[in-house]
Amino acid sequence: MSIAAKFRTINQQIVASQALAAQKCQANTTKTEAARVIKSACPALHITRGRYQALDLLLGATRSGDWVDDREPIATLSNAYLANALACSERTVSRLLKGLVEAGILAYRDSPTGRRFRSKNGQEVYGLSFAPARQRLDELRVLAQEHRAKLASDRAAKRAVEQALRSLEDLRIQAENGGVDFTRIEADALAIKDMAADRATKAEALSILLEGAWTEVDQALHKGQKMSWSGDKTDTHLHPTNPETHVSSSERTCANAQDIRNSSNIASGNEMALEKEPCGGGSSEQEQIPLSRDERGKTSVSGINFQLVRTALCQTRPNFNIELDRWSDLLMAADTIRAGIGLSPSAYRLGAANHGDHVAALCAAIIAEKFLRGANISSPGGYFRGMMAAAERGELRLDKTLFGLINSSCAMN
CATH class of the missing domain: 1.10.10 (Arc Repressor Mutant, subunit A)
Structure with a gap:
């Protein structure tokens, strides 16, 4: 030695x-x-x-x-x-x-x-x-890769926990506005947040709690006839009027389109109003939607003519100072609309990832339109997540929502 x-x-x-x-x-x-x-x-x-x-x-x-x-x-x-x-x-x-x-x-x-x-x-x-x-070079290389994977997993679990807590907070606000007791669910969420477990376990527990809380609060609000995202199925909070009194001659639909709008096949989504060219010129072909982007969820906009969307968003267009002539215009304006209604970027990205950019953008625009018309939407984030949950179950009918907006009292240019 x-x-x-x-x-x-x-x-x-x-x-x-x-x-x-x-x-x-x-x-x-x-x-x-x-x-x-x-x-x-x-x-x-x-x-x-x-x-x-x-x-x-x-x-x-x-x-x-x-x-x-x-x-x-x-x-x-x-x-x-x-x-x-x-x-x-x-x-x-x-x-x-x-x-x-x-x-x-x-x-x-x-x-x-x-x-x-x-x-x-x-x-x-x-x-x-x-x-x-x-x-040990090969061993060190594996150790580095495993460490990076662990960090990525931990970051993803942290984001999932934060997202679930934000969703529960949005749901709590909506429940309190509807007179629904949220004390037990809030206590369970705090218990999960403070429990001695890794973030992945907490994220999974909060996800299960959130899913059950959505169902419980929605049922309570539905029984109390409070407005929630389930209104997208019927839009009963809107009062139908005669849209012909508000539509200019350049945008008034043909008689065939009017018949389709009043037919009982609206709910099926097979025949859409404004499918034909508007009378009096201004014709535009229906823009084709790439199905691969919207087939990720159970709700798709592939059967919706964009002229129907443009007509329904009569308050959103002037208030946000945007031109909506095709689906690409709506996608470009989606971030502006999202920020305008106070929807968090993470919630919007999650909805777009699960159900496609077109569905997420249209849902955000619908929330903005309803809000501008004076609808009682206390939590746009909770409303949006509720629409995404309904889309996951195949219960979100965007065509009926758009028809309800068109038939409601709206000063159309």
């Missing part, structure tokens, strides 16, 4: 690193690739900031040619040099290096005098060897 080594406390981790360094290296790599893998594995190995800074200096001090064949990459930087570079004491440097050895990245290659150096002919090199890290 060398003079320098006999004062060093040896433990099991140091012995394991020394054993790895004594093995013949089989893995060929480059200095750049090795540095990338080793540094990416540092969070998984719980490498502190000081150790990471020392590691960075030592990696830079190795020679590129020492990472190939049977050569050994060794850094010969002294403790005094590292202490000066890291602005700390040499004792601190010794502790940092010991931590890197115990982590299985470095191994001691001590000279008889304890000094680190490289001979002029390069035959003798003493210092800190990266042989353990080179032997």
